[in-house]
Amino acid sequence: MELTLFAPAAVLYGVAAALAFVYLFSRDERWSLWALRLLAAGVAFHLASFGLRMADFWAIPENRWFLPVNSFYGALSFLALSVAAVALAVERGHRLGILGAFVLPWAALAAGGALWRAASLGSTEVAGLVPALRSYWMNIHPAVLMVAYAAFSNAAGVGVALLIQDGQIKSRRPTGLCYRLPAIAVLDDLCHRINAAGFLLLTVGIIMGGIWAYGAWGRFWGWDPKETWSLITAVVYAAYLHLRYVKGWRGRRAVYMSLAGFACVCFTFIGVNFLSGLHGYLSGR
């Protein structure tokens, strides 16, 4: 039942991304309007499926009141939801019309990954939490970090749009795309503001993790691969913010730095699963 609601959400994200992409090259405003509507519908389906997941998850007594994000499926699904929700919020606030083309592929990819995981396991990974995870931190630490990841993926999408716009104007033969995309200054501003918010959440999330780890495992920091890579990610984004504010890095150069940070995010979220026992969604703990 959960998957019958989740699958349409994943499809809607994909179709919304495709429509937003078509809009880039079309002169008809209706494409972006429909992309936004389908995105909103996707988020609605996703929320409903997540509600059902909560119900299933909480049916196991020791899981009561905890977020079902301890498994790879649960984490990917929550990540896709965060990315889509952040994209919806930014798009409604800024009316760029094009953000979906660069951001929603990430949501579709995460949701598709979750579907693939559920299909290959034949389940949505609802199981009892191990004692170490039965803490109120379970509801805060992963959620804060997921929203940070969602912010970073949105900023990466905005950054890619900036690279395209820069190429358009540099070429001296701008196509219709140039007039579709927001101004370079607007994209630059949006990119760094989303990244700054993401950095703040990432830092808070890591510190929360440390406090939780102290309570659960008796140490604040243990150089577990997930911990190490999240620290690397934070350092890259701190460098990005520093170079932007202090050294005046703008435009293309700043975007490359932000994309490097996003590559670290992707590795922290996916790659580390194959290295880490403590934080691995795949390790089965």
Add this chain to the structure above:
Amino acid sequence: MSASSGLELLGVSHHAAPVEVRERLAALGPELVLESLAAAGWREAVVLSTCNRFEAYGVKPSPPGARALAQVLDDLAGAPLAAHGYGRLGAEAARHLFEVAAGLDSLVVGEAEILGQVRDCYHRAARTGRTGKVLNVLFQRAMFVGKKVRSETGLGTGRLSVASVAVELAERVFGSLAESQVLVLGAGEMAELTATHLTSARIARLWVANRTYERGLALARRFCGMAVRWEEFPGLLGSVDVVIASTGSDRAVVTRDMVADAAGRRNGRPLFLIDIAMPRDISDEVNELEQVYLYALDDLKAIVAENVARRQGEIARARAIVDGKADEFGRWLESLAAGREIGLKHAPGQGGGRAGRKA
């Protein structure tokens, strides 16, 4: 066909009427024309008067006896309009108004100003109670069609002059130019023309540097700007956002080194350079610098040519929308005359989801 609805149009436009005729009609003022029409029995009327067209839309009063629309206007103009103008009835009058509102009938096809003029002329008539059901629906539909064409086709996109393309590109870099500073090099005619376009886009400050300081000062004064001595302009490259070069120099006055040096003081802010001089004033290599964008006159001309071609291609799509809406309006007029009025939807058959507006 729908002549029974009583909707009539009589007009002259830039297509056929000599400028003196249009001027004479424009000089009358829409208020006077509306009053004369009312006195002649045309209680429902709207007058659209711009520098390129003069059109009167009216609904024939039901007890016949009013003077013909043409007679009233001929008297006002002091000359027979039929020789230069056009008359339309019923749905064909609506078709014409929809074309006008869409910008299809404009001198510069797709221009946006006409839509506002249609709105204003309708409001002027409606305010004084000179519009009834048919004209209210007709003009509200016309504004709807005008907006629809602009949002669903590329008819109104792409600027058609070198100066306005330059301004539009600068806006693609900076967003709004409201906080931008502009430096004009040279004080010639082209410099002035581009400055006119930029200042109409609202900028923060205009600087003028010219080899002869006094001429630069004169240009700066006309645009409420500041003049600087020629030797001082390289220093300004560190703070301005847009540079327009149009001096008569026979070699580059802005070099790569000059811009690269200024970049150090710009704290990463972009610099947009427009070179409209022949021979060129700005070394082409500056475009290789990060956050620096250089457009020469030929680049801008090529973009204008593309935009003109693109607009032509969008005309057919715009006309299809206009025709569909005019036919629909014609059916509505007939249903009204037959006493069983049908509803007009704002987005029929396209699942737009917006509620139909019942007239």
